[in-house]
Structure formats: structure tokens, C-alpha cells
Amino acid sequence: MNVHVNIKDDLENMPLTFENRCMALVEELEIGCRADVQEVRPLTGGVASDIGVVRLTDRVICVKFALGKLKVAADWRAPVHRNRAEYEWLRFAQSVAPRNSLELYGCSEKLQGFAMEYLDGADVFLWKAQLLEGATPQGGAARTANLLGRLHAASTAPGFDAAPFHNQGDFRQLRLDPYLSYTADKNPDVAEILRRLAETLFAASAVLVHGDVSPKNILFRSDLPILLDAECATMGDASFDPAFCMNHLVLKAFHRPRDHAALLAEVAAFWAAYARYITWEDPSVLEARTALVLAALMLARVDGKSPVEYLDAVAREQVRACALDLLTTPATRVGDVLTRLKMNEGFQ
Template structure:
């Protein structure tokens, strides 16, 4: 058994049994971050259930599952590897040319959301909004509201919106660090936050990482902004439970709050230095108070504002 690194919420290891290799994962009661961040270990069951749903809805992007233990709060799945397999986060940070990853992820998330919005979908494994509050709402929105008290009303409104909704099955951590690309198809892992929730969360969470990397990598900004558009174009056609423009407007409300949370919340991104973190604050703060209604307008605002901030820094 060889421990694996990268996650903060679970103990994960590569396990070899004879010639076979597996991945084992056990939920931790206290996350491995500087802040005191705790979460119930039974979230591991919801994660396994989300992976089962993904295997049914998008079998071409499925990870093989081998069973789980209720008492140990852990499960076994395939160890995803191979010459045609890579981590999306690594490709983004290395500035590799896009290969349709955002479009594929947007399509996959949209298909799962649409399937879970149907009347016959079994929601019994996913009444986990209190876990979602502990893992996402409190560390990202409530904690950040304490650091920026003048924005507390807007951040608490977003927190209430996310907690009260049961629209679709939310993964809760659609981040490039959790997405392996195998033969051009995304495999989304780490569904510990899975719950019935607001459809705006998964797109916002993923798009936020593309935007933060656009701040971090000026030479890649145009390509990363295009990835934002590609994600939405692939996701939006699946929106059947509400008007897609209403959902897009909520994403634009939530996005700047998540941007701010990744510099001043309990789980800041590791690759932004002090000057870039300050840029994110200067981008996010006015957008929280006055968000655009569309993602194209959101990106346009970011583009012009970042040019001003970069010029001011020089």
C-alpha cells in the first residue's frame, strides 16, 4: 500500500494485490487544512452513490467500483492510470493546449444534473444538505462573510440559496484537481459533497477554477476564457428543470463569491501568490455587489478589469 497525496478530506492510497492495483479511500473526520474544518465521515457513502449514478448516466466516463465499508467509511475503486490519462489541473497549470476538456466536463455534469431532475430519480442517498453545508457552504461562504462583513448579507443569501435548494444532484467538487482525462473523456472523482442541491453550484465551482488560473497565467487567459464559454455551451442544452438564463444569472452571482472564498475562505488555492490573491479580491468584491447576468458579460468584465490591474502593478 502506497499513500497518495493531493486531497485534504480523506486518506487515499494505492493498493496492490498480486498484479492488480486499486485505489482505496477513507473519509477523515478533520480535514487536512490550517483552519479547524470538520465533517461527518458518513459522507463517503454519498460519494460512492454519486459514482454509481455517474456510471449509469455517463458510462463512458465511469470509474470501476469494487465495494465499500459502512463501518470503515471507505471504499475501493479502480486505480485510474494509463498512457492516455492525465490530470486536468496539471494540463491547465502547465499551459497545455486545450483538448476539449471543458466541453466534455460541461456535457458530463449537464447530463447528470438532467438525469437527477427527472421524477423517477432515486434521491434517497442524497439528502445530505447538512454535510454540504459543513463541507462547502460554511468554509466557502459563511467563513468568508466573517472576513468581509460588508458583504455578509450577499454571502449569507447565497448560502441560504444553496442550502434550501433540491433541484439536481450536485457533485460539490467539480474541480480540475479531481478530474482525470482518459482517452478524451473526463472521470470526475471526489464526490464527498454529493447532495440534492442548487444546479448553479457545480458549474460555478468548476468555472471558478478556470478563472483563477486565468488570473495566475496571463499568457493563457484567452484560452481559459474560451474554456469557460465551451463549458457553458456544452452544459446549457441539458437544462430542462428551469430556464437556462435564470440558472446562468445565478452562476454569475455565485462565481465572484467563490473567487473570493478561494483566497479568503478556509481552503485557499495554493498557486496564487500575494499579488495575484489581491487581484482576485479586487475582481471579486465589486462583482459580488453587482454581478452581470451572463457569463459572456462576466468574462468581458474580468478581461477589462484585469488589464487595468496588470497595468497598475507594472
């Protein structure tokens, strides 16, 4: 719905439409006055927010508001205060990796929204679009893993302020229930494993987890990845983020059989890059947990509440079979997971 909405001048007593909220946000954050808002263009792709590009008289910005009910087929609700957690996560990323960050213009508690730089230009692209287009993988996985590793490690350093990120309840609601518990209900053979894993992830708090490290939330500005959409951010278990991202690459490997090997090589590169940053726990223990979470998420993206849209029935069955095998006979190394996924190449 890429409609362009022109703004009327008189907004008093108008319903709280997206456009009105954008104007109220611009005013509250003292970015400008309502009359400066020339145009609002909703951005598509997300399911959890109202997000759009706002053209002001002197610049273009991006604004985002959290939605209480997500735009997916299943009934899936989420607390709107996660907008604040997202803003705090973006601020944290900016402090750790300024070159991999966008400018932030403020957050409104009242409107549950925030404003940020709009990333645009010939050198800006969404990683997901590149991966689905069929382009040869360009090393984006290792670059993303380097960023993620730095962020995770920084969140375990002395002086890190975890106060805004005690969001384990939101994480359960947004991630563990719809992905792992819902999938457990549909797969009785591995239900116990998935439920135990969900409990482990829920109980953890060692690292600041982003919670949605997906190619659709990563914009590259030239070769620098910029991670967006941190509304699930919480103190939690480090395994979740690398497993979540590697899972997307694994699913793309099933979606693009001709590039199966190249995409699995990207997964290997991802883990190799990320693993160099693990200082907060025994790397082999974290790797084994990551391998299991990866298998769980593979199954979750075919049988959970938010299945990926691009896999056909054959690929879905392949992913399901591999995931069930990896859950019942777990691999302890990411490399072993990949070897087993490659062995299954025969039925591509």
C-alpha cells in the first residue's frame, strides 16, 4: 500500500490516523511543526508497526509506531511499550557501532513512536531483497555477524546499563510463544525439546538480545550493515540472535537450491565471524545451544505462527524433515548442522 498521503493543515480534533500521529510526533520531538509535514508515505514489509517516511520542508525522516495487534493471519498481540525498548536498543547500537547506525531524533512515550534518519540512496539496499533476487552472496553474513558479535560482547562489558532491557515477558510473548511453543503444539514428537528450550531462553539474561536479526531488518549502506527493528530487545540468551539470522540464510538455501552450497557457506562464515567475539561464556557451550535453537527456528518458520512466505510445499517439507532430525539428534557444532543440511541436498 504505497499510497502517498497529502496532509491537510487543520488537524485539531481529527482521528488518530497514521498521518496525524506523524505530525504530532514531529511537533512533540521538536523536529518541526505540523505544517512542516508535506507528505507521509507508509513503508511496507513489517507486521508489527506503522512505519513511514515523512517529508518535511527541509528534510526527510523515518517514523515508527508500535502496533498492539500484529498484521499476520493468526491473532497475535504485543505490548506497545516495546517501542521504547527498540529506541533504547538503537541508542545502544549507536554508542557501540556508530558507523553501523542511523541518526536518532527522539522517542515519545505518549505516542509510542520515535523518529530516525531515513536511509536512502543508490548504495542502500535491504539484505533480504538481495538474498531473494538470486545475487551471489556478497559476504553480508560475515559483516552482519561482526556487528552482532560486537554488540553482544559490549552488552556484557562492565558499565553496560541493562535497565531498559528487562523485557523477558515481551520476548516470551513476541518470540518464544509464537515460534517455539506454538510449534511444539503442532509437533508432539519434539514438543518437550522445544518447550525446554523456550524455558532456557526465557530464564537467561547474560546478553542484550536484539530478537529479530532477519535480512528484512538489515539495511546495507554500501558494505556496512545497519540493524533495525529491535522491538523484541531484551536481556537474554546469546544463542537466539545468531541462530535467528543463520536460520534465514538456511531457509534461503532451501528456497534457492542452485545456491544451496553458497548460502550454507554464508552461514559458516557468519558463525566463524560471530564466534570470535564470545567472551562471556564457554564458546563450545554457546555453539551447541545455537545449533539447537537454529533447528528449532527452522521448524518454527514452517510450522509456527509466522511462517516464511517464500518457501513452496516441497521446500517446506525438506526444512521440516531436516529440523526434526536435528532436534531429535542434535549437532553440537554449527559446521555439523551444515554438513547434515548438505547431505540432504540429494532431495532438492
